[in-house]
Amino acid sequence: MRALILVALAACTYDEKIFEGPFTCIGQSPPVSAPAIVHLTGTVVDPLNRQPVIGAGVELQTAPGTTVTSIFTDGNGRFSFDLNTQGVPAVGFDLYAHQISFVDSYYFPPRPISGDVDTQISLLTMSESSTLFTTAGLTQATGDGNVLLSINDCIEPPLAGATLSSMPAGTVRYFTSVTPSQTATATDAAGVAMVANLPPGKAKLTAMAQGHTFAPLEVSIVANAFTVTELQP
Numbered sequence: 001m002r003a004l005i006l007v008a009l010a011a012c013t014y015d016e017k018i019f020e021g022p023f024t025c026i027g028q029s030p031p032v033s034a035p036a037i038v039h040l041t042g043t044v045v046d047p048l049n050r051q052p053v054i055g056a057g058v059e060l061q062t063a064p065g066t067t068v069t070s071i072f073t074d075g076n077g078r079f080s081f082d083l084n085t086q087g088v089p090a091v092g093f094d095l096y097a098h099q100i101s102f103v104d105s106y107y108f109p110p111r112p113i114s115g116d117v118d119t120q121i122s123l124l125t126m127s128e129s130s131t132l133f134t135t136a137g138l139t140q141a142t143g144d145g146n147v148l149l150s151i152n153d154c155i156e157p158p159l160a161g162a163t164l165s166s167m168p169a170g171t172v173r174y175f176t177s178v179t180p181s182q183t184a185t186a187t188d189a190a191g192v193a194m195v196a197n198l199p200p201g202k203a204k205l206t207a208m209a210q211g212h213t214f215a216p217l218e219v220s221i222v223a224n225a226f227t228v229t230e231l232q233p
Helices: 126-136
Strands: 037-046 057-063 066-072 078-084 094-098 105-107 117-122 145-151 163-167 171-176 192-198 201-209 217-221 226-231
Touching (some): 037 057, 037 094, 057 078, 094 117, 105 117, 145 163, 163 171, 192 201, 201 226, 217 226
Parallel strands (some): 037 117, 145 226
Antiparallel strands (some): 057 094, 094 105, 145 192, 201 217
């Protein structure tokens, strides 16, 4: 079930050439410029069978409910947008993926967009969502939203032993092996976690790992939907 939430970025805020060890991005100055046009591409997948979701709607939004442009995934589950950054890192954007019989997902980048991004967005079926909550020992509250995320080092490596908190507070579950655990107190080697039953609106997510506290990431929580993201130093 771990494949439910992992989101892979092909490009991040910092130049990965500067990384010489764990957490080497901490203290680095973020970019102040960006290409005039960046390409946002990705694949929408069904996490149960790992097959692409063909014909899923994907919308580039400035905020949940405020769509800039939209597209349907092709025969490979792929989508593509061009984003005009006006030369500065873009903030406040999300990707909204939806399909009949699936639970809506909103993907939030972990940092301002300063280069091309290629991502994978998982759409959970209603049945998968129900199984996720049952395995986690939780009841999904109607009208609340939920976060699925990975806690990673600067570019890609996931972090074991990381802990997660949110404001407002939700119920945190960490994944052990391939399922959400009712007893785990930190991430395993895959760095996967979820926050359940958050009220709609803004939420701040913060992680701690190996003595480092990450800067809070603000995301939007949408009723009866999943917010998908990752936390990085």
